[in-house]
Structure formats: C-alpha cells, structure tokens
Amino acid sequence: MAEGLKKRFGDFEALVGVDFVVPEGALVALLGPNGAGKTTTIRILTTLLRADAGRATVSGFDVATQPQLVRAAIGLTGQYAAVDEDLTGRENLVLVGRLCRMSKRAAQERAAVLLEVFQLVDAADRRLRTYSGGMRRRLDLAGSLMFAPEVLFLDEPTTGLDPRSRLDLWDVIVELKDAGTTIVLTTQYLEEADQLADTISVIDEGRIIAEGTADELKDRIGGDVLDLRVHDRAQLDLAVTTLTREFGASESDVTVDRDLGTVVVPIAQGSDSLVTAIRMLDGAGIGIDDLSLRRPSLDDVFLHLTGHAAETRVGAKKRRARIPAGGG
Amino acid sequence: MTTLAPERVGTPARRAALPPARVIADIALLAQRNLIKSVRMPMYIVFSTIQPFMQLVLFVFVFGSIADIGPGMSYRNYVVPAVLVQTMTFAGMGSGVGIARDLDTGMIDRFRSLPIARSAFLVGRTSSDSLRLGVQATLLVVAAMLMGFRFGNGALPAFGMFVIVVMFGLALTTFSAWMGLTVRDPETVQAAMFIPVIPLVFTSSAFAPISRLPGWMQPFAEWSPVTAAIDSARGLALGDEVLYQVNQVHLHTALWHFLLWWVVIVVVFTALAVRRYRLGS
Numbered sequence: 001m002a003e004g005l006k007k008r009f010g011d012f013e014a015l016v017g018v019d020f021v022v023p024e025g026a027l028v029a030l031l032g033p034n035g036a037g038k039t040t041t042i043r044i045l046t047t048l049l050r051a052d053a054g055r056a057t058v059s060g061f062d063v064a065t066q067p068q069l070v071r072a073a074i075g076l077t078g079q080y081a082a083v084d085e086d087l088t089g090r091e092n093l094v095l096v097g098r099l100c101r102m103s104k105r106a107a108q109e110r111a112a113v114l115l116e117v118f119q120l121v122d123a124a125d126r127r128l129r130t131y132s133g134g135m136r137r138r139l140d141l142a143g144s145l146m147f148a149p150e151v152l153f154l155d156e157p158t159t160g161l162d163p164r165s166r167l168d169l170w171d172v173i174v175e176l177k178d179a180g181t182t183i184v185l186t187t188q189y190l191e192e193a194d195q196l197a198d199t200i201s202v203i204d205e206g207r208i209i210a211e212g213t214a215d216e217l218k219d220r221i222g223g224d225v226l227d228l229r230v231h232d233r234a235q236l237d238l239a240v241t242t243l244t245r246e247f248g249a250s251e252s253d254v255t256v257d258r259d260l261g262t263v264v265v266p267i268a269q270g271s272d273s274l275v276t277a278i279r280m281l282d283g284a285g286i287g288i289d290d291l292s293l294r295r296p297s298l299d300d301v302f303l304h305l306t307g308h309a310a311e312t313r314v315g316a317k318k319r320r321a322r323i324p325a326g327g328g
Numbered sequence: 329m330t331t332l333a334p335e336r337v338g339t340p341a342r343r344a345a346l347p348p349a350r351v352i353a354d355i356a357l358l359a360q361r362n363l364i365k366s367v368r369m370p371m372y373i374v375f376s377t378i379q380p381f382m383q384l385v386l387f388v389f390v391f392g393s394i395a396d397i398g399p400g401m402s403y404r405n406y407v408v409p410a411v412l413v414q415t416m417t418f419a420g421m422g423s424g425v426g427i428a429r430d431l432d433t434g435m436i437d438r439f440r441s442l443p444i445a446r447s448a449f450l451v452g453r454t455s456s457d458s459l460r461l462g463v464q465a466t467l468l469v470v471a472a473m474l475m476g477f478r479f480g481n482g483a484l485p486a487f488g489m490f491v492i493v494v495m496f497g498l499a500l501t502t503f504s505a506w507m508g509l510t511v512r513d514p515e516t517v518q519a520a521m522f523i524p525v526i527p528l529v530f531t532s533s534a535f536a537p538i539s540r541l542p543g544w545m546q547p548f549a550e551w552s553p554v555t556a557a558i559d560s561a562r563g564l565a566l567g568d569e570v571l572y573q574v575n576q577v578h579l580h581t582a583l584w585h586f587l588l589w590w591v592v593i594v595v596v597f598t599a600l601a602v603r604r605y606r607l608g609s
Contacts, residue, residue: 046441050607059340072343072443082434086365098357099442101343101350127368143438150340 014040016206017054022151027173027183029197031190031298037206038186039079042155045184046076059150059182072100075144079156081136082143083128089115089139090124097146107146114142118172134165141172152176154185158192170196190298200298204306217301225296226265226277231287233261240265242284246276255303261289264300344443351445358439358452359459362426366460376422380415380468387411387535388475397537401566401574408477409561410534412468412493413554416461417529420500423457424508424517431512440605450601454501461497465490481567489564492586496557499590500525502597509604528554537575553593556585 015037022028030038043049045056047067056063059073083092090111097107115124118138123131131139137157144152154173158166173196177183187193193200194214202210202217210217226247230239240254240263247267255264267273274293281288296304366373387407395403430436439449469477469490479486504521511517531545532538532554538546549555563571563579572578 048437048440061340068344068346068443069340071441072340074441076438076441078434078437080434082438084361084365084435085433086368087361091364095357095361096438096442099354099439099444101338101443147338147343 014206015044015051018203018206018208020201020208020211022182022184023198024182025177025180026198027177027185027196029193029200030184030186030203031188031193031200031302032186032203033188036203038188038203039155040206041203042076042153042184042186045070046074046153047071073150075147075149075152077137077141077144077152077154077157079159081133081140083136083140085128088125088127089120089131089135092128092139093143093146096143100147102147110146111142114145118142119168134161134168137161137165137169138172141169145176149181151182151184154183156186156188158187158189166192190302194298202302202305210301210305214298217298218296220301220304223266223268224273224293225300226263226267226273227290227292227294228263228265228277228281228288229290230261230263231289233258235286236261236263238284239263239281239286242280242286243277246280247273253304255300264303266296266300266304267293340443346445351448354444354448355452355455358448359456362453362456363459365426366456376419377464377467380411380464381471383411383414384408384468384472384475388472388477391535395536398574401570404476405478405480405566405570406562406574407535408472409489409493409565410558411472412465412489413496413558413561414529414534415468416465416493416497417500417525417554419461419464420457420497421504421518421521421525422460423453423501424504424506424511424521425514427453427505427508428512428514428517431509432514436605446606447602450505450598450605453505454498457501458494458498461494461501462490465493465497479565480570481565485564485567489561492557492560492564495590496553496586499553499593499597502594502601506597506601506604509601528552532558533575534558539576551585553586553589556582556589560586 018037018041020028020030030041032038040049044051045058045063047063047070050064058070061069061073063070084095087095090108093111093114094104094107097110098104102110112124115121118141120135120139120142123135128136128139141154141157157173158169161169170192173183173185177196185192185196197214199211199213200217201208210220212220226243228239228243230236236256236258240251240256243249243263243265244251244254247265249265249267253266256262274291277291278288281291387410388404392403392407395407397403397406427436430439436449479489504517507521508517511520531541531548532552533549534554538549538555541549559571559575559577559582560579562575563582568579571582
C-alpha cells in the first residue's frame with residue numbers, strides 16, 4: 001500500500017521512509033507516539049498531502065496520480081471530528097452523502113440508518129453545538145460510512161474519548177471489519193491496537209520499526225517479563241545487577257523507573273523463575289514490595305523497540321500549527 | 329450487522345467522475361450549506377446590516393450637513409455609492425473568516441477527502457457570499473432611498489450600479505478566501521485583511537473628490553480599484569454628466585478601469601486560493 005513514503009516540513013523530517021501493506025479486508029493499526037508520523041502517513045494516503053518521495057496505492061489507485069479515484073474509494077475519520085457545528089446531525093450526514101453522489105432520498109435513508117446504529121436518533125435534528133465529544137466522533141465516523149467505502153481510515157478515532165465511548169467505538173470498528181471493510185487505524189494506545197488489529201505496524205520518528213501481529217511483537221521480547229518493585233529505592237541498582245546476572249538479560253533490555261522504584265526484566269519462559277528471583281533478591285538482602293511474572297504487554301514491546309515509552313513521549317508537536325488536523 | 333456496510337453505492341470510478349452537472353450540483357450543495365449557516369446566525373446578519381446603516385446615517389446626515397461637493401450634487405448622492413462599495417468590501421472580507429473557520433474545524437479536510445471537484449468548495453463559498461452581498465446591497469439601497477437618495481439615470485443603469493457593487497464585493501471574496509487559507513486563524517484573518525483594505529478604501533474618491541485629497545495621495549487614489557468601482561457606481565446611478573462634473577472622469581473610463589481591476593483581482597486571487605486549497609497545508 002505504501003512504499004518509501006517521505007515527507008519533510010521545513011527542517012522537520014516527518015516521514016523518513018514508511019512502507020506497509022494492508023491486505024484487503026484486514027485491519028492494520030499504525031501504532032506510535034505523538035509526532036511519530038501517523039497522521040502524516042494517513043494524510044498522504046487520503047490525498048490530503050503529497051509525499052515528497054515514495055509511492056502509495058489505495059484500493060489499487062495511485063494516491064499521487066489518481067487522487068480523485070482514491071477519494072471515491074475511501075472514508076476518513078480524523079483525529080478531530082470534522083463536522084459542521086451549525087448543521088444538525090442529520091444534515092451533516094446528508095450533505096456528505098450527496099457530495100458522494102447519492103440521491104437526496106438515498107442519502108436521507110442512509111443517514112437515518114446510521115443515526116440509529118450510532119445511537120444518535122434522539123439528537124439527529126439538533127444542531128451540533130449541543131453534542132458531546134463522543135457524539136461528534138460517532139457522527140464523524142457515520143459520515144465516513146455514508147457510501148460504504150472500500151478502505152476506511154481512522155486517525156486516532158478514540159483519542160480524547162471517555163472509556164465508555166471508546167468501548168462503543170471499538171464495537172463499531174469490529175463490526176465494520178467483520179462486514180469486510182479494509183481499515184487502517186492509527187493509535188497511540190497499545191491496548192487499542194492489541195484489541196482491534198490483525199497486524200500492527202509500529203511507527204516511530206517517521207519510519208516503521210516493526211510489523212506483525214500483537215503476539216509476534218510480544219514474542220520479540222522473548223518469553224515473559226518479570227515486574228519488580230523494590231522497597232528501598234537505594235537498592236534499585238543492586239536489584240538490577242542481581243537479576244540480569246541470574247537471568248542472563250543484557251542491561252539494555254531492562255527498564256528501570258527510578259521514581260516508582262520498579263524494574264522490568266525480560267526472562268526466558270519458566271514458571272520457576274519467580275521462585276528463583278525471590279531467592280536471589282532475598283539472598284542479596286533486597287526488600288520487595290511487589291513481584292510478578294507476566295506476558296509482555298505492547299508497552300514492553302514498544303520500550304524494547306524504541307528505547308522510550310510510547311505514551312509519555314512529548315515534543316515533535318511543533319508542526320501542529322501547520323497541520324491543524326494532524327498530530328500523529 | 330449488515331446496516332453498517334450496505335451494498336456499495338456505485339463504484340469508485342463512477343463516484344469519481346466529474347461531469348459538469350455534477351460540479352454544479354456540488355457547488356450548489358456547498359453554497360446551500362453556507363447559506364443555511366448564515367440564516368442560523370441571525371444576530372450576525374442583523375449586526376452586519378445595522379453597521380452600514382449607521383454609516384449611511386453618519387455620512388448622509390452628519391457629514392452631509394457640512395460637506396459641499398459643488399454645484400449640481402448633494403453630498404448625500406455623492407456618498408451613497410461609496411458607502412455601498414465600502415460595505416461590499418467589508419462584507420466580502422467575511423469569506424476568509426468563514427474559510428479559516430472551516431480549516432480550523434477540519435471541514436476543509438473533510439471536503440478535500442471527498443470525491444468532489446477541487447473548485448467546488450471555493451466556488452460554493454463565493455456563490456453563497458455573492459447572494460449574501462446582494463441581499464445586503466438591496467437593503468442598503470432601500471435605506472438610502474428612505475434617507476433621500478435618488479437614482480438620476482433611469483432603471484437599467486441603476487441595476488447596473490447594483491451589479492457593479494456586488495461584483496466588487498465578489499472580487500474581495502476571492503482575496504479574502506486566499507487570505508483565509510493562508511492565515512488560517514479566523515480571528516487573525518479579519519485583522520490581517522484590514523491592513524491593506526482600509527487604506528485602499530480611504531485613498532480613493534469614496535468620501536471626497538480626488539482633487540481635494542493631498543497631492544501625494546492623488547496618484548494612488550486615481551489608480552485605486554476602489555475609485556474605479558465607486559466612480560462606476562456613481563456614473564451608473566447618477567449619470568455620466570454628474571460624475572464628470574464632480575470627479576472629472578467619464579463613466580466609460582471608470583468602467584474600463586473597474587473591469588480591468590476586477591479581472592486582475594479575481595484571476596490572481598482565485599488562482600492563489602485554489603493552489604492553497606489543493607496543496608492543503
């Protein structure tokens with residue numbers, strides 16, 4: 001779908017080279033922190049932005065040379081609900097439908113169906129100023145579905161939503177996928193990618209750094225991870241040395257949070273490792289508040305791949321001024 | 329659930345086709361959207377109409393009592409076409425604010441991601457704004473007539489004046505559209521447009537004959553598009569003789585200048601605005 005996409009904004013290299021393929025009917029998540037290049041990628045694929053280099057096709061159409069055909073094949077729901085404040089929910093949908101060449105009647109019928117699916121019937125004829133954030137997002141998504149696009153782009157569809165609205169939206173996305181729609185979803189929430197996507201492309205600093213199913217990505221870490229919180233933070237370094245020596249992990253794979261006093265160590269699988277760990281730590285005289293053995297989360301994967309956590313990274317937001325609808 | 333993904337409506341190739349009828353329909357849909365929005369902001373309409381009314385009162389009754397424009401013409405008749413053109417100028421500037429707001433809310437991205445003609449958004453905006461300008465010009469002419477303004481040149485030229493002032497406002501909407509797409513922030517657009525527009529309006533034959541302006545200002549005023557528009561409107565409303573008597577310019581000269589300016593402004597700023605729109609950010 002995308003090959004070697006590059007994009008530069010002034011001095012800022014937003015995309016260094018993005019490649020990925022989305023099989024028909026699949027849901028691919030583009031996972032990465034703010035500023036990784038997610039939104040830029042989506043904007044190029046949806047013809048809103050031209051790439052400086054590289055090539056991309058959507059539904060068989062080239063985004064650079066056949067943009068009009070691409071636009072006729074896709075639906076896009078951005079990070080900020082692109083809906084008209086002064087129109088009612090129904091009017092918003094009918095407008096989009098008619099601009100997509102539906103007859104007035106077909107657009108009205110389709111709008112009625114979608115308003116019901118997205119639980120907006122009661123608010124359908126109210127102007128949007130009275131809508132909550134979640135309602136706007138749902139309406140925005142409904143707008144992208146007026147003509148059942150072949151490929152649906154969802155750019156951080158749940159960012160800023162409350163947990164309840166997020167779960168509702170997840171249900172809708174799963175339904176769409178089950179109905180055969182190809183979906184490209186960007187997210188900075190690892191859990192979201194884990195729950196929804198067939199495959200995940202991890203993007204960071206303008207390039208795809210890993211690809212695979214959630215399980216494949218987790219397997220990259222190896223077996224399980226050991227989660228430890230020491231009682232006395234002064235003993236943190238001692239704990240790290242003890243555990244890495246015992247489990248043969250390299251120091252670079254170990255994550256330490258000095259504020260919380262926690263250590264995460266990847267270890268080869270084995271249920272007796274917990275016992276071993278306790279024995280070793282006790283032997284070294286290290287007090288333990290908490291110790292557990294678990295499957296790695298995508299957070300661990302991200303940390304492992306990039307050396308920094310996914311959700312806490314800041315910066316690279318400067319170009320927001322140039323792309324108001326962007327951010328990822 | 330089958331409701332979410334129904335049978336596809338047409339093929340991408342069919343949806344992507346842009347026959348002229350489709351382009352016109354898209355323009356009409358987008359213009360209609362803008363008009364619905366205007367009608368739903370009644371206070372905006374009320375205020376933007378009251379303001380020029382007050383200007384009329386100021387110029388007709390307050391300045392009209394002291395200004396002497398020379399024999400054969402009252403200041404009232406002299407200044408009404410100028411207030412009309414000025415109102416159209418400021419009203420045309422509203423376009424850019426609306427466009428910047430659409431950028432801000434993501435509506436432009438929404439439209440740009442739909443398979444509609446690239447020109448439809450801007451032409452739709454200009455069309456609905458022209459209608460808005462027409463309504464405002466009509467209201468203002470009626471008010472002016474209630475205050476004693478009279479057309480002295482017959483019905484057809486009077487209608488011509490109407491066309492000229494709305495056309496001028498339309499040219500300003502293209503400038504304003506480009507500003508809106510360039511500056512991008514609704515509040516800043518308004519302020520930014522005043523900087524070139526205010527001096528242009530005052531450095532013209534709007535409120536005093538050019539011969540009475542300071543010497544250094546006169547060349548600017550003579551070649552100003554605002555002078556061309558206002559003198560064209562004056563000539564059409566009041567007659568060529570009256571125009572020549574006060575401003576020493578003939579109607580056909582003013583019209584020539586006006587049309588030339590109009591084409592230049594519309595072509596240049598439409599091209600710039602469309603380019604901005606296509607490029608996105």
